[in-house]
Amino acid sequence: MDTLPSLSQVIKDHxxxxxxxxxxxxxxxxxxxxxxxxxxxxxxxxxxxFHVIEIGPGPGGLTRSLLKAGADHVYAVERDRNCVAALQPLLEASQGRLTLVQADALKVVPQTLTPSPLKIIANLPYNVGTQLLLNWLKNLAGLHSLTLMFQREVALRIVAPPGSGDYGRLSILCQYLCEAERLFDLSPQSFTPPPKVFSSVVHLHPKVLSDEAKSLVPYLEKVTMGAFGQRRKMIRKSLKPLFGEEKLEEVLALINVPPQERPENLTLDHYRQLAKFYSQLS
Incomplete structure (x- = not known):
């Protein structure tokens, strides 16, 4: 791969x-x-x-690094046909370790591309990064880890602790299913063209959950959607449509949450317990 043109030249040529x-x-x-x-x-x-899935390789900068780092095989999912054409020399230089998949990543199920063990490593497009993550959280089978670049405000939401302004539905779903860590930030000047915001790399390692814990995920989604749909409301008001007033008062008392508490002040375990009680009502 040492004979490949520079990335700047690839961008210019294509x-x-x-x-x-x-x-x-x-x-x-x-x-x-x-x-x-x-x-x-x-x-x-x-x-x-490991087999690695990369989303949005563009001219192939991260792709080159993944191959150099020893990935058994890289599956690069790219929507832009011009980028796919630009990646052809890298495909030829990869000695059979690179597969280009021209597709919309939102419609791709990672597990259908390659057998496990697999990792997802990507500089995600800002406009679909959160939705991609939510899609992957619904099926983590065979995924060893996800190392992803987001705009920094999304990364802060993923790792946010209870009581912070960034804590919300995304924080709870990610932290229930994965160990999440924000690794480092990148300035806009690190990119071409430079975006208007800082970016952050986040590493997520799926937890080993029991079948019972996995079964609570759909209820956790509904509870957090209700709680944070109007986050300035007290929890007794935001979750009343799901539980009913009388049952909600009973449940909040059992998990030691004051009914006037705000959704952002409840812990991950509070939401797990709420999801469990809600599953028993459904």
Missing amino acids: GLLGDKKLSKRLGQNFLLDPSITDRIAKAAGVLTG
């Missing part, structure tokens, strides 16, 4: 930033500095013995 409206719509902000892409690949841990 006009990857020629259509600014398309680039914005696809959320394309490319990482060209190999020291940064190498750092992301390293943050994902040992790659030897």
